[in-house]
Amino acid sequence: MSPETIQITLPDGAVREVPRGTTAAQIAHQISPRLAKEALVARADDQLIDLSRPLEQNTKVAILTPKDADAVQVFRHSASHLLAAAVLELYPEVKLGIGPPTETGFFYEFVRPEPFTPEDLEKIEAKMHELAAKDIPNERKLMPKPEALELYRNNQQQFKCELVEEKATDPMVSFYTTGKFVDFCRGPHIPSTGRIKAFKLMNVAGAYWKGKEGNPQMQRIYGACFVEPKQLEEYLQKLEEAKRRDHRRVGKELGLFTVSDQVGSGLPLWLPKGATIRRILEDYILEQERRAGYQHVYTPDLAKVELYKRSGHWAHYHEDMFPPMDLETEQLVLRPMNCPHHILVYENKKHSYRELPVRIAELGTMYRYERSGVLSGLSRVRVMTLNDAHIFCMPEQIKEEFAGVMRLVERAYRDLGITQYTYRLSLRDKADKTKYVENDAMWDLAENMLREAMNALGLPYTEAPGEAAFYGPKLDIQLADVMGHQETYSTIQIDFHLPNQFDLGYVGADGQLHRPVMIHRGVISTMERMVSYLIELYAGAFPAWLAPVQTVVLPITERQNAYAEEVNRKLLEAGIRSEFDGRNEKLQAKIRDAQLQKIPYMLVIGGKEAEAGTVSVRHRSKGDLGPRPLEQFSADLKQEIDMRAIV
């Protein structure tokens, strides 16, 4: 090999000898013109680089196309630069923040005295298309750090100065230019703006500089962006679908719940139909827990503030609690968690190792002072009822108890029809001492136990530092909504802290007092959050076992009202949630209304049915199923309900 050539190893193992200084773009050309056209960016020895970067030494090179997720992120990052370029042309006075890619596009942050209006966004978007059409190259430049700082100081870009100060570790700082727009940026970028076509500016939102409360507020312009127009189209359709399923919208349409500013923010009212769904869920999970050996209790929603001081909640959590109520001789608080109450239930008697594990469960209503800006429908509220339990066990029982909770979770998900979920091991952030109780040995022990328990079950999980509860690590089960957003629903937490705080004990085989371990767990989350999830999962069309109304009886004319009412009564007596629609309306209108209410079964009653003692069955999605004897329909539906069939 002469000193003027270098060896390039391609992903398939092929080695090419090329002149030193050859670019990835040139290599792509050699491979195929089509690849060169598709290429967005290159990966050289596991690092993403511009296609135009000359290669100086032997390197493994991969040419990345839109099929590669990293390449798409680079594409979106370049789109954010296009946005900034457009904004600077229209509003040269703005100060720039950061502009990274997101999961579905990009954003860029600006500071400007006036807010960006929707009309501004239209203008900006048009300008972006204009700049894209010019196919302006994205060029990388290096500059000494002091010079970079000087440049930004002169342009009065204080946020950029801050970034250069913090992020630039090398003496030389890299910049990217897109026409007149110059941005401090690590890169890489796609070669030019021409391919950025499929984007749409979505909204402008306030965001703290560096995401830190107290920092200046930036205006963050969000855009959706994909390589192919078809993908953008699909994404926008998915957004529409999410809107259609939104539990706040469906909850209103189906009369499930409401909120009133006379009651207060985040304090939803469960209307009869929503309350029915909730009651079914509650009955269901209590039954599952009874079978799994849980004992259910009722404990008060209030307690003396001292209880929470002892547990540690007051020190670590009181910001999220409603302020105490001052009484003559004491202060009471609304509970934000149920653990201390359950601990006192455990403490009510002395426990022998023979009784462990003790599983104390409750549909525990609790109150959290959520900040006004985060409240939303049923999914973010200030009063919530958690399917809560605390297992008091010996350390050697943890693994089996953990597995038992997981069985409950998986059973419940199966019955509820929930299939999209992932496991997240939520650990403490070791650097953030204030957020967690301090005891390194205890944390390490609990974290390792969770890892072992998950490994023993052979379940895949991701680790998330900084997501633990203040008293211990947890295994969270994350459900994904229509848009793919993840939210914690089920959770299992191993806690060595509270048993210490409350000096809990059990008598071991050796006659000595030992410390039990606590497992906090929620299986179907809060009723509020789970119902909101189910509403969106089913878009309001609940499986029969969950549906607030399972059948509606529809007489064709008033002549059949008597028989139809009898049918309705028999269904009610059989334990089926049935309604009778005796309005003076045409059948079609009654069917339409029943369809819109997503009632699983419509029973059409005409002269023939009244005569024969049958019902004509229409299913909300399968349509007309024909006539059958009432008893047969009733038995079939009972079976569907008992099986908890997901139809």
Place this chain on the structure above:
RNA sequence: GCCGAAGUAGCUCAGUGGUAGAGCAGCCGAUUCGUAAUCGGCAGGUCGUGGGUUCAACUCCCACCUUCGGCUCCA
């Protein structure tokens, strides 16, 4: 809590300084009908709340409340 947008009849929404509108829902009447909206009539609003500007405010200004999109937070 912060930034932005919005709040008009039960619901969805028109209404840009001069007497508050529609459709659906509701009520009354007619119609008695076979698988996604029958016809007619009636009723329904201190225009989120409170101040201000004006001869006159749903409309302009200020404050607050609530909702929505984000940020931060989170079951």
